[in-house]
Amino acid sequence: MIRDIVLVGIGSCIGGVCRYLISLLMNPADNGFPWGTFVVNVTGCLLIGILWGVTSRFQHLSPAFSLFFMVGFCGGFTTFSTFSKEGLTLLLANQYMLFALYTVGSVVLGIVAVALGYLTTKSIPIS
Secondary structure (H helix, E strand, C coil): CHHHHHHHHHHHHHHHHHHHHHHHHHCCCCCCCCHHHHHHHHHHHHHHHHHHHHHHHCCCCCHHHHHHHHHHHHHHHCHHHHHHHHHHHHHHCCCHHHHHHHHHHHHHHHHHHHHHHHHHHHCCCCC
16 A cells, blocks of 8 residues: 555656646746646646556556556646546446536536635735
């Protein structure tokens, strides 16, 4: 259990650093469109798809491989990749209603939650 946590933590750390570096490279100045986040999300989705395909095709790979790369690195790089993989899993299982609820609910409620969090902090007096 401790080994798994360490694998996820190290992978997540590396993924987070990679995300930050890509954002620095892609967003050197505020030009309106968040290219860094966009590139990270799409790249993370491609990467988790490749890793998912590899681990399902080559089942002799250790679970540590999946934990480090899919949960750790991809999770630290972008949770959007995990969201997208889970959405595809629902589609492949013909769970169309759950897919729609999960996708729309995650996006809409995510934006609402960010707005609520932001607005909550706006009302806190700073002395």
